[in-house]
Amino acid sequence: xxxxxxxxxxxxxxxxxxxGHAIYKSRVxxxxxxxxxxxxxxxxxxxxxxxRAAAASQALLSKPVLGEYSIxxxxxxxxGFVAFEDEVDGRRVVGWRSDKTPEDVxxxxxxxxxxxxxxxxxxxxxxLATEHFxxxxxxxxxxxxxxxxxxxxxxxxxxxxxxxxxxxxxxxxGAAALLLAAKPGVQRKINVARAVLSSAGIPAxxxxxxxxxxxxxxxxxxxALLVEHGDGWRVLHSRSSKKDAPPLLLWTVGTPLLDxxxxxxxxxxxxxxxxxxxxAKVAALRESGGGGFMSKYSLYSLPLAHQNAFKLLxxxxxxxxxxVVLRNVVGLPSTGTFLPVLLALSFRDTHLLxxxxxxxxxxxxxLAIRGWLSRLNLLLVPRxxxxxxxxxxxxxxxxxxxVRTNMLDPNSVTLFPTIIVAWTIERLSVLWEESGPRxxxxxxxxxxxxxxxxxxxxxxxxxxxxxxxxxxxILLVLAGILFVGQxxxxxxxxxxxxxxxxxxxxxxxxxRKSE
Amino acid sequence: MRFVAPRRLxxxxxxxxxxxxxxxxxxxxxxxxxxxxxxxxxxxxxxxEAGIRVxxxxxxxxxxxxxxxxxxxxxxxxxxxxxxSMGCAGRGILVIVGRKDGGYVKPSGAVIRFPEIARHVSNxxxxxxxxxxxxxxxxxxxxxxxxxxFDAFTFQGVPDVRVIIYKGYPLMAMMRLSTSMSxxxxxxxxxxxxxxxxxxxxxxxxxxQFDRSVDVHPDTGVDLMTLAVPEWDEVVMLATxxxxxxxxxxxxxxxxxDREEGPMILELNARPGLAIQVANGFGMLPRMRxxxxxxxxxxxxxxxxxxxxxxxxxx
Numbered sequence: 001x002x003x004x005x006x007x008x009x010x011x012x013x014x015x016x017x018x019x020g021h022a023i024y025k026s027r028v029x030x031x032x033x034x035x036x037x038x039x040x041x042x043x044x045x046x047x048x049x050x051x052r053a054a055a056a057s058q059a060l061l062s063k064p065v066l067g068e069y070s071i072x073x074x075x076x077x078x079x080g081f082v083a084f085e086d087e088v089d090g091r092r093v094v095g096w097r098s099d100k101t102p103e104d105v106x107x108x109x110x111x112x113x114x115x116x117x118x119x120x121x122x123x124x125x126x127x128l129a130t131e132h133f134x135x136x137x138x139x140x141x142x143x144x145x146x147x148x149x150x151x152x153x154x155x156x157x158x159x160x161x162x163x164x165x166x167x168x169x170x171x172x173x174g175a176a177a178l179l180l181a182a183k184p185g186v187q188r189k190i191n192v193a194r195a196v197l198s199s200a201g202i203p204a205x206x207x208x209x210x211x212x213x214x215x216x217x218x219x220x221x222x223x224a225l226l227v228e229h230g231d232g233w234r235v236l237h238s239r240s241s242k243k244d245a246p247p248l249l250l251w252t253v254g255t256p257l258l259d260x261x262x263x264x265x266x267x268x269x270x271x272x273x274x275x276x277x278x279x280a281k282v283a284a285l286r287e288s289g290g291g292g293f294m295s296k297y298s299l300y301s302l303p304l305a306h307q308n309a310f311k312l313l314x315x316x317x318x319x320x321x322x323x324v325v326l327r328n329v330v331g332l333p334s335t336g337t338f339l340p341v342l343l344a345l346s347f348r349d350t351h352l353l354x355x356x357x358x359x360x361x362x363x364x365x366x367l368a369i370r371g372w373l374s375r376l377n378l379l380l381v382p383r384x385x386x387x388x389x390x391x392x393x394x395x396x397x398x399x400x401x402x403v404r405t406n407m408l409d410p411n412s413v414t415l416f417p418t419i420i421v422a423w424t425i426e427r428l429s430v431l432w433e434e435s436g437p438r439x440x441x442x443x444x445x446x447x448x449x450x451x452x453x454x455x456x457x458x459x460x461x462x463x464x465x466x467x468x469x470x471x472x473x474i475l476l477v478l479a480g481i482l483f484v485g486q487x488x489x490x491x492x493x494x495x496x497x498x499x500x501x502x503x504x505x506x507x508x509x510x511x512r513k514s515e
Numbered sequence: 516m517r518f519v520a521p522r523r524l525x526x527x528x529x530x531x532x533x534x535x536x537x538x539x540x541x542x543x544x545x546x547x548x549x550x551x552x553x554x555x556x557x558x559x560x561x562x563x564e565a566g567i568r569v570x571x572x573x574x575x576x577x578x579x580x581x582x583x584x585x586x587x588x589x590x591x592x593x594x595x596x597x598x599x600s601m602g603c604a605g606r607g608i609l610v611i612v613g614r615k616d617g618g619y620v621k622p623s624g625a626v627i628r629f630p631e632i633a634r635h636v637s638n639x640x641x642x643x644x645x646x647x648x649x650x651x652x653x654x655x656x657x658x659x660x661x662x663x664x665f666d667a668f669t670f671q672g673v674p675d676v677r678v679i680i681y682k683g684y685p686l687m688a689m690m691r692l693s694t695s696m697s698x699x700x701x702x703x704x705x706x707x708x709x710x711x712x713x714x715x716x717x718x719x720x721x722x723x724q725f726d727r728s729v730d731v732h733p734d735t736g737v738d739l740m741t742l743a744v745p746e747w748d749e750v751v752m753l754a755t756x757x758x759x760x761x762x763x764x765x766x767x768x769x770x771x772x773d774r775e776e777g778p779m780i781l782e783l784n785a786r787p788g789l790a791i792q793v794a795n796g797f798g799m800l801p802r803m804r805x806x807x808x809x810x811x812x813x814x815x816x817x818x819x820x821x822x823x824x825x826x827x828x829x830x
Binding site for chain 1: 517518520523524527529532534537538698721726727728792793796797798
């Protein structure tokens with residue numbers, strides 16, 4: 001029983017490790033459990049423009065405050081400029097510098113963004129105390145009045161809500177009307193809000209962001225206000241009270257957006273584009289963007305050709321599991337332990353029906369020829385080698401036939417693994433000599449059935465997707481294989497095989513006892 | 516197709532393939548001892564040392580160079596068998612039943628010359644008949660003169676008795692009779708008839724072909740229930756003593772009966788099959804449990820045989 005206990009322990013650890021890692025990957029990086037899911041990827045491009053004021057110039061552009069987004073990809077360009085990344089006063093920037101500044105400068109910073117499954121709240125950098133922001137003169141009184149209209153600053157949520165409502169109203173009333181002139185700009189509203197919050201003692205910070213709307217081009221950054229709210233910070237902007245407000249990507253909070261030295265009339269504009277990519281790819285990019293230990297070992301980080309090889313390789317454990325189940329639980333007689341799995345892999349190249357046809361034809365011809373070869377009393381290795389040569393010749397003629405008659409995709413024939421077929425022929429013909437054609441028919445078709453079942457499971461898109469996206473799930477397969485390994489109950493086929501025992505025991509009633 | 520509930524098989528104590536592999540073969544047969552049964556020369560030498568009767572060993576050939584010496588050796592032999600030491604399923608066995616004009620007579624009556632024997636041995640040594648094609652040894656054995664007690668029960672071929680020895684106790688016995696379907700081979704997979712044999716009396720209990728009950732031999736038409744193995748006590752005793760020789764807990768002993776010399780061990784098997792349960796009409800698990808309870812309490816093979824017969828086949 002102790003080995004049973006050990007097994008349960010090992011299996012539990014394997015399952016926990018495999019499932020845990022898979023769930024972690026899905027939660028943190030957003031690897032999807034279902035294939036075919038698509039994720040929105042925002043391509044945001046910032047364009048920095050300025051005119052030359054000196055030969056040597058430098059531009060520093062803040063990196064966005066990501067919040068619920070993560071950067072999949074980033075690039076900077078600027079003709080005649082050297083691009084760099086830096087950290088200035090605790091804020092991360094991208095920069096360009098040049099000793100030979102052209103007259104009109106255009107610099108580009110492009111990022112691919114995707115919603116992050118683990119969104120971090122945006123927290124402004126630096127001292128979080130209430131900022132001191134006042135409006136001068138008569139407005140000061142209006143600010144205080146507006147503050148009192150908004151209720152008790154102690155009820156912070158209600159206060160902020162009321163303030164946003166008053167400032168956002170189409171026709172402002174009361175103190176708000178006084179503060180907001182006929183056509184107030186967003187910046188003006190933000191400033192009024194800042195002053196009100198400041199006088200009420202609620203921490204707030206001015207911010208700049210951009211709306212993520214497909215097709216926006218040449219947009220200026222949008223002013224916004226971060227207000228301390230509950231545990232985090234709430235973002236107020238001109239459309240924040242609207243229902244269909246587009247997502248806002250915060251770019252800076254309380255820090256400058258752009259610093260240009262040796263230039264003048266500088267400006268930043270943004271364009272936004274929405275694209276769609278497979279979720280798994282996005283997740284992989286996110287993972288590698290995270291720069292973590294695991295990103296280096298992600299299968300998605302391999303070149304495409306290697307990825308495809310791994311896709312195939314990672315299916316082998318699934319095939320092995322099927323062999324184990326069909327052998328030890330179902331009791332299907334087949335020949336060669338993993339020959340059927342390899343056969344199933346080659347069916348992936350040829351597709352099922354052509355694959356079976358080719359296999360049966362080639363093995364049939366091969367068996368006939370091998371039977372003739374065995375009369376020459378050859379030793380094992382030369383015998384198999386001779387069969388390999390013959391199999392290649394058969395395949396060659398089959399390929400030519402297929403090409404000439406346009407019946408088959410010629411690729412599918414040549415790709416059919418010759419060695420597998422040769423080895424199958426060898427196994428079956430040895431079986432023929434030792435146990436006769438009956439056994440060959442039983443075992444041969446058993447092998448084909450195992451291969452077909454394995455193929456059907458292995459070519460399932462969900463299985464394919466899971467095995468490649470979550471290779472750690474193989475640990476679950478391993479646990480399953482170990483469990484079947486300790487299964488000492490009856491095989492399905494034995495329920496049929498030993499049926500006469502039950503019948504005869506019933507016939508003779510309690511009459512005969514074995515002890 | 517009829518299936519039975521696994522519970523009913525469990526009630527009958529039927530051992531399935533998975534249980535046999537794990538609880539019997541793997542648990543009771545040490546890997547290191549497998550050559551003792553897989554290599555017939557080792558089996559033979561060990562059996563001879565222990566005084567267990569086996570077909571007489573006349574010569575062993577290990578190297579191709581020895582094939583030349585064989586002719587002089589065979590000059591004095593009128594009947595013999597040449598077989599591979601690690602062959603399987605009866606492949607590569609050459610039987611010579613007599614001499615004629617300097618040639619060698621096969622059972623079919625055909626006469627062959629020495630060069631043919633030399634080529635056969637040479638192929639055999641290079642592994643033509645051995646499992647996996649590895650180089651093999653050739654055994655030259657004395658011919659067994661099979662008893663004619665079973666002539667009516669078999670179609671060609673050599674009938675033998677398979678006794679399964681569990682932890683040194685005889686567990687079950689079965690007679691294997693070749694048929695035209697099995698091509699004269701005593702292999703149940705190929706259609707030989709299996710007849711369960713009562714451990715006490717040596718008489719038939721039940722008979723099956725392809726795991727299905729039969730009453731008469733499909734070729735000779737003889738009532739299989741009239742089968743009785745002569746010198747039965749000796750057969751069981753001989754098989755049981757094999758345990759002391761190879762020390763394997765789950766062992767199949769194949770016994771043949773020689774007209775003059777009586778029962779002898781033909782070969783041993785470390786993975787005996789399960790069809791014996793169908794041939795006997797009951798599962799082997801209850802008997803195994805009974806043996807498990809008394810293992811170590813009996814001094815020798817004779818006592819173990821006595822216990823098994825009394826426990827399993829009460830009068």
